[in-house]
Amino acid sequence: MGFALTFFARRLGQGVLIVLLVSFTIFALLRVVPGDPARIILGPMATDEVLEQTARDMGLRDPIPLQYMRYLGQVAKGDFGTSFIKAKGGGSMGGGRDEARGERARVLDLVAETLPLTLQLAGLALVFTALIALPLGIAGGLMAGRWPDKLALYASSIFVSLPNFWLAIVLALVVTAKLGWIPSIGYQNIAYAILPAFVIAIEMSPLFIRSLSVSIADTMRHPFVELAQVRGLSPRRIFSHHVLRNAAVPVLNLFGVQIGALLGGVLVVEYIFDYPGFGLLTVQAVLQRDFPVIQGIAIISTSIFVVINILVDFVSAQIDPRIEY
Amino acid sequence: MAASIDEPAAIAATAVAATPGRRMWLATWSQTEFKIGLVLFLLLVGTAFIYPLLSDIDPTKLSVRERFLPPVFLEGGTWAHPLGTDQLGRDLFVRSLVGLQNALMISVAVVVLMFAFGATVGLVAGYRGGWIDTILMRLTDAQLSIPLIILAIIILTVSRPTPFSVIVVLALAGWPVYARVTRSVTLAERRREYVRGAKILGASDSRIMWLLIAPNILPPIAFVAVLDIARMMIFEAILGFIGIGIQPPTPTFGTIIADGRKYLINAWWIATMPGGFLFLTLLSVNLMGAALERARNRLLRGTI
Numbered sequence: 001m002g003f004a005l006t007f008f009a010r011r012l013g014q015g016v017l018i019v020l021l022v023s024f025t026i027f028a029l030l031r032v033v034p035g036d037p038a039r040i041i042l043g044p045m046a047t048d049e050v051l052e053q054t055a056r057d058m059g060l061r062d063p064i065p066l067q068y069m070r071y072l073g074q075v076a077k078g079d080f081g082t083s084f085i086k087a088k089g090g091g092s093m094g095g096g097r098d099e100a101r102g103e104r105a106r107v108l109d110l111v112a113e114t115l116p117l118t119l120q121l122a123g124l125a126l127v128f129t130a131l132i133a134l135p136l137g138i139a140g141g142l143m144a145g146r147w148p149d150k151l152a153l154y155a156s157s158i159f160v161s162l163p164n165f166w167l168a169i170v171l172a173l174v175v176t177a178k179l180g181w182i183p184s185i186g187y188q189n190i191a192y193a194i195l196p197a198f199v200i201a202i203e204m205s206p207l208f209i210r211s212l213s214v215s216i217a218d219t220m221r222h223p224f225v226e227l228a229q230v231r232g233l234s235p236r237r238i239f240s241h242h243v244l245r246n247a248a249v250p251v252l253n254l255f256g257v258q259i260g261a262l263l264g265g266v267l268v269v270e271y272i273f274d275y276p277g278f279g280l281l282t283v284q285a286v287l288q289r290d291f292p293v294i295q296g297i298a299i300i301s302t303s304i305f306v307v308i309n310i311l312v313d314f315v316s317a318q319i320d321p322r323i324e325y
Numbered sequence: 326m327a328a329s330i331d332e333p334a335a336i337a338a339t340a341v342a343a344t345p346g347r348r349m350w351l352a353t354w355s356q357t358e359f360k361i362g363l364v365l366f367l368l369l370v371g372t373a374f375i376y377p378l379l380s381d382i383d384p385t386k387l388s389v390r391e392r393f394l395p396p397v398f399l400e401g402g403t404w405a406h407p408l409g410t411d412q413l414g415r416d417l418f419v420r421s422l423v424g425l426q427n428a429l430m431i432s433v434a435v436v437v438l439m440f441a442f443g444a445t446v447g448l449v450a451g452y453r454g455g456w457i458d459t460i461l462m463r464l465t466d467a468q469l470s471i472p473l474i475i476l477a478i479i480i481l482t483v484s485r486p487t488p489f490s491v492i493v494v495l496a497l498a499g500w501p502v503y504a505r506v507t508r509s510v511t512l513a514e515r516r517r518e519y520v521r522g523a524k525i526l527g528a529s530d531s532r533i534m535w536l537l538i539a540p541n542i543l544p545p546i547a548f549v550a551v552l553d554i555a556r557m558m559i560f561e562a563i564l565g566f567i568g569i570g571i572q573p574p575t576p577t578f579g580t581i582i583a584d585g586r587k588y589l590i591n592a593w594w595i596a597t598m599p600g601g602f603l604f605l606t607l608l609s610v611n612l613m614g615a616a617l618e619r620a621r622n623r624l625l626r627g628t629i
Contacts (some may be wrong), residue, residue: 014463021467029479038519153358157615163608165557165566166582166600173589173597210615214622260469267475268563283567294479301475 007314008248015306026298027068030291035058041084049130061143075299080107081292083285107296117299118266120198121193125262129200133161133208139248140209141216142239153212156206165263168199168272186274196273200265204258211254213273215247222246250318258314259305345624346544353548361614369606373425385574388414393592408598411581412588417595420576421602427577428578428603432493432557436550438496443503450504451511452534461509465501468524477560479568488571491564496555503546510542531607543620552614555607562603576602 038055039046039208046054055061059070069118102120138151174183175195219225220243228238263279278297285293293321353359377384391414397407408417450461468476477494484490514520515538521534558578564570565579573580580597585595 014466017463018467021463025467026479030483063580091578153615157358157608157611161555161604161611163562163600163603163607165563166597166603169582169586169589169596170600173593177590210618218626254344257469267478271567282475283478285566286475286482289482298475 004314007317008310011310011313015303015310018306019302022302023299024068024293027071027295028064030111030294031060031064033065037084037289040291041291048319071295080106080111080296080299082106082234083110083290083293085288085290086110086293092254107292108295110277111300112276113297114276114281117193117275117316118270118279120190120264121270121275121277122262122266123199124190124193124197125200126206128197129204129208132201132205133212135207137209137212138216140213142220143295144213144217144220152209155211159202159209160206162202164199164203165268165272167202168196168269170181171195171199184273187276192273196269196275199269200262201266204262207258208252212247215250216243219243219246245319249316252312252319256309263301263305304311331474335517344544345541346548349545349548349617349620349624352623353616356373356616356619359616362616364403365605365609366613369425369602369609370429373422373429377419377422377426380419382416382419384415384576386415390414393588395592396594396598400593400613403446407535408602409592409594411595412427412584415464417581421578421599424486424576424578424581424599425602427571427575428558428561428606429554431488431495431561431571432554434492435495435499435557435561436553438492439500439553440503440547440550442496444507444539444546446500447507447509448511448534448539451508452515452530458508461504463510465504467504468498468501477564478567478569479618481564486564486569486572491561491570495560495564498560503550506546507542507624510546511538514538514542545624548617549596549621551610551617555610555614558603558607558610611618 021066036051036055038051038060039059042051042054059067062070071081083106085102085104086105136148136152136155139148141149143149172184172195175181181193182194186192225238225242230240232280233241267279267282269275270277271283278301281293282297282301284290285297382484387623388410391410392412394403394406394410394414395401396409396417397404399409406416406418408421410416411420446461446465450458476498480494480497481490520533520537523537528537561570562577562579562582565577566583567579568583570579571577581599582596585599586593588595
């Protein structure tokens with residue numbers, strides 16, 4: 001237990017640092033670049049005096065570190081601010097001073113609405129990835145140098161070469177528009193998540209196929225596998241108790257690293273399929289320069305990444321006691 | 326008997342004589358996948374750089390009378406426009422080829438830049454150790470935890486996308502991986518005999534890093550960077566697709582496919598044909614990259 005406590009305390013401390021670093025970078029970046037938030041809120045018609053007054057009221061003319069500290073103070077109270085653009089009931093708001101700020105959607109609400117849909121998509125994508133990568137990767141690793149190995153190599157080369165946005169368009173065209181098998185544009189029910197999840201799975205699986213087949217092939221070369229055969233263990237038992245357990249660690253670590261890529265894939269795929277999740281929210285926020293939403297998303301997505309990586313390292317250490325962190 | 330004793334010695338002698346880079350190259354060349362990829366790649370790239378010079382079709386010329394011409398294998402297609410034409414009557418074959426030129430030049434520049442930066446950071450962090458290492462590695466951690474694509478989109482939306490800024494942004498987003506790999510190899514290399522020997526002889530730290538360690542560890546990492554050329558081509562296309570990559574009228578895969586998406590139901594070839602072209606290019610690069618990666622794994626295991 002002592003190990004677990006110190007482990008989590010240390011890693012969470014580092015994680016908080018990372019989240020702060022990332023959020024400050026994005027915060028500063030958004031303040032340095034051209035494109036005045038006050039102008040975005042007020043619209044192109046506002047006079048310069050009104051613009052300057054609003055900017056001052058919002059604290060946009062204070063030094064960046066001061067603005068950041070103020071923002072952090074609000075975040076600590078659970079207030080991520082309100083969107084510049086999105087209205088409470090959905091839809092976007094035009095510029096104009098008359099609209100009360102209270103009507104704008106809260107960032108936290110926007111995230112709470114979209115995150116479950118994205119988690120559903122990501123979960124389904126991981127299931128598909130496992131269905132594709134496990135058989136190919138394990139067969140390729142156990143029969144290194146023979147046809148399953150070659151099959152795994154060529155399959156992963158083809159998958160990794162399919163641009164996700166292009167594959168998404170082709171599938172939407174063929175499966176949804178021409179054949180009418182699976183609905184995909186927009187969102188009504190879980191069926192709308194199948195094609196997007198499949199595209200993400202195709203994008204993710206090559207890395208897992210390779211990592212699995214390489215680590216299984218490496219593990220099979222260890223003397224303990226031969227020893228297990230001498231001890232008279234069945235091939236099935238050797239595989240499930242010895243090989244898979246040892247080969248799982250690199251694959252698990254890869255999963256931690258890939259969370260970032262998974263988020264990136266989700267972003268593009270949600271944008272193309274118009275799937276109203278976290279990724280679509282991100283793309284819209286960035287394209288509309290909706291700064292509070294971008295900042296909130298940066299903090300939340302980085303936190304998710306950090307937590308998953310801590311869990312991955314913890315589970316790795318549980319599987320393989322030789323690992324130290 | 327004598328021959329069988331001499332043989333291992335002879336092999337060992339050649340293995341010692343060949344540099345790691347050369348051994349890796351030989352192991353790569355012996356794989357069929359590499360040759361398939363190379364032939365496909367040379368074919369595509371050769372066409373991309375030569376055909377537009379020979380053809381008198383301008384990739385940006387509009388032609389109202391030739392709008393929405395289907396590819397040659399469909400009814401109504403002609404050999405004058407083998408992949409058909411788009412909504413403005415521009416030839417899709419030539420546009421794809423010019424798009425391929427742009428994608429290649431950009432992604433190669435990106436990979437060179439991020440390799441140089443990442444390898445430098447990794448080398449310094451791994452060799453110096455201590456607080457420099459801690460700071461540099463926490464920075465890479467932080468950068469790795471923002472999805473590359475989000476970072477690129479944020480920077481490119483708030484600044485004006487030009488070929489130069491696209492290259493810098495993609496390189497900025499991709500360097501941490503190289504920093505990590507280089508650092509871990511440097512950590513191991515630092516403890517080797519020759520480094521300690523050089524230190525005792527009084528070589529300066531920068532001399533050891535750049536003239537002794539770097540030539541030993543960087544070639545295998547550089548070879549695998551080929552895989553990232555493909556990855557960066559996809560990212561460049563995604564940026565163009567969202568509308569924040571290199572701007573029209575310069576043809577890129579992303580902008581062609583984004584345009585074609587609006588006419589998907591009636592003229593499906595506009596979006597799909599250039600994408601197929603991109604897929605073949607990526608496949609050729611990835612086949613070569615996979616062979617290089619395998620060779621490197623064997624090099625690291627010490628079996629070649």
